[in-house]
Amino acid sequence: MNSNQAALARKQIDRRLAPLRAAKPALPPRGWLRAIREALGMTTRQLAARMKVAPSRISAIEKAEVSGATTIKTLREAAAALDCTFVYAFVPNKPxxxxxxxxxxxxxxxxxxxxxxxxxxxxxxxxxxxxxxxxxxxxxxxxxxxxxxxxxxx
Structure with missing residues (x-):
């Protein structure tokens, strides 16, 4: 990629990420998975059934999300089971x-x-x-x- 293309790419990325940089979303203390599941009134057993895993796996996934030890694949699967879209991004602190x-x-x-x-x-x-x-x-x-x-x- 030449320098002009790189400069244009930087501008486009900055434009797309500016709303996220401004919003600064905070991680719920017990993680997004648990926050959404509980807000929907869904039990770990019910989510486990939707994900086709053992109920104990849901607790493990929720703990792993908070500690940062989960995988993107697992988070995508959990989001799909909650009828959510998993969003993954690097948001630069400044342009x-x-x-x-x-x-x-x-x-x-x-x-x-x-x-x-x-x-x-x-x-x-x-x-x-x-x-x-x-x-x-x-x-x-x-x-x-x-x-x-x-x-x-x-």
Missing amino acids: LEEILRERAARKAALDVARLDHTMRLENQALLKSDLDDERRRMVDLLSSGSLRGLWEDD
Whole structure:
């Protein structure tokens, strides 16, 4: 995917996920499965029959959901048995473009600091305005080219 396509993809993903980021849905203390099941007045035995599993399995699934030890497949099956749609998403805490620019700014700051240090050792220190210009140039370069190197740890 070229950089223009990646930028467009970021915009589309951000647009689609913005309502979820704004809503910040909170997990019920005892999990979604149990909350929906109880709100529907359904017992573990009744849900187990709908899922074609033993009643003890429902309790295990509910506990596993709360602890994060369940599988997506199991949650999909439970949702279907409750006549619900299982939704799975990664919701960035801020727009993807902002995440990229911040990462690029951190990398650029490190690179410019190394450059400044080397130049000072050679008694060729750069002006703060020159360093700031170089930092901005590097941020633009890092966030517009191939993004793979952006995530390498130095």
